[in-house]
Amino acid sequence: MGDTFQTIADPDASARDAARLAGRVVEWLVAEGIVLADAEPGWALGEHPAHPPGPHWHKAVADARWGSPEGVAVHTGRRVCFTLRDPGPDEVTCPRCGQRATVEGDLEHRFRTACDAWYGTGRADVDCPACAVPVPLPAWAWTDDAFAFAHLGFEFWNWPALSEEFRARTAGFLDGHRTAFLMGKI
Numbered sequence: 001m002g003d004t005f006q007t008i009a010d011p012d013a014s015a016r017d018a019a020r021l022a023g024r025v026v027e028w029l030v031a032e033g034i035v036l037a038d039a040e041p042g043w044a045l046g047e048h049p050a051h052p053p054g055p056h057w058h059k060a061v062a063d064a065r066w067g068s069p070e071g072v073a074v075h076t077g078r079r080v081c082f083t084l085r086d087p088g089p090d091e092v093t094c095p096r097c098g099q100r101a102t103v104e105g106d107l108e109h110r111f112r113t114a115c116d117a118w119y120g121t122g123r124a125d126v127d128c129p130a131c132a133v134p135v136p137l138p139a140w141a142w143t144d145d146a147f148a149f150a151h152l153g154f155e156f157w158n159w160p161a162l163s164e165e166f167r168a169r170t171a172g173f174l175d176g177h178r179t180a181f182l183m184g185k186i
Contacts, residue, residue, distance in 0.1 A: 003045055003070075004185045006156045008170050009081045009148035011138040012177035015122060018076040018152040025154065025173045026051065026074060034060050035072050043071025044157045045186070050074075053159075061160040069159035078122050080115060081148040084184025091143040099130035100143075111137075118149055141178075148180035 013021050029035045033056030044050035050071025058064035090103045092111075103111055110126050118124035118137045125134035138149040154170065156162060162181075171179045 002185050004158055005045070005183060006159060006162050007081050007148075007153050007180075007182040008156075008162075008167060009079075009150040009153040009180045009182060010174050010177045011148045011150045011180060013150065013152040013174065015078065015151045017175075021152055021174055021177075022074050022076050022154075025170060028173055029072070030054070032056060032059055039071075039074070044073040044155065048073050048075075050155075050157065057159070060156075060162055060166045062163040063160055066160040067158060070157040073155040073157065075153040075155065076151065078119060078151055079149075079153055080119055081150055081153050081180065081182050082184070083144065083146050083182040084186065085144070085146070090146045093141040093143070094128040094130060094133075094135055095139045095141060096133050096135060097128060097131040099128065101129050115147075115149070122151075142180070145180040145182050148182060150180070 035051035039049035114124035
């Protein structure tokens with residue numbers, strides 16, 4: 001059994017812009033009837049308030065037959081988002097030179113250290129193993145969206161699979177920023 005989550009994260013949103021962008025997306029979700037306006041505790045994992053599903057929640061999913069959703073938690077603080085999947089080395093792509101690298105050994109250690117620093121301070125760089133240029137942690141592209149380091153995320157709890165069209169429409173409210181789509185089951 002367990003609970004599932006799907007997260008649409010915006011790694012390009014600054015801490016300053018996160019609340020404004022979150023408000024824009026929530027306003028649209030409410031107008032479409034996908035969620036209700038008032039976030040309440042108990043609709044997501046833990047006590048974080050979440051927006052209960054609205055009468056038209058099915059507009060967000062690929063197939064509404066597979067479940068009844070719980071809430072949508074909106075996170076506007078520094079957050080490490082991740083996908084739960086089979087273990088194995090992750091791959092990242094440098095946004096500067098386009099080289100892909102497997103995150104293992106020394107590179108894995110550098111990313112773990114940067115993750116801790118970013119979570120604590122909001123700033124961390126990792127030198128690209130190919131071009132040797134320091135790259136801000138949120139700028140790295142993780143294969144299969146394994147991680148996202150973001151100040152803005154929308155976490156859908158126990159929803160059927162979100163449709164690609166819905167994910168694209170959501171991204172359209174985020175000032176042209178990149179988005180990462182992460183999911184898992186706990």
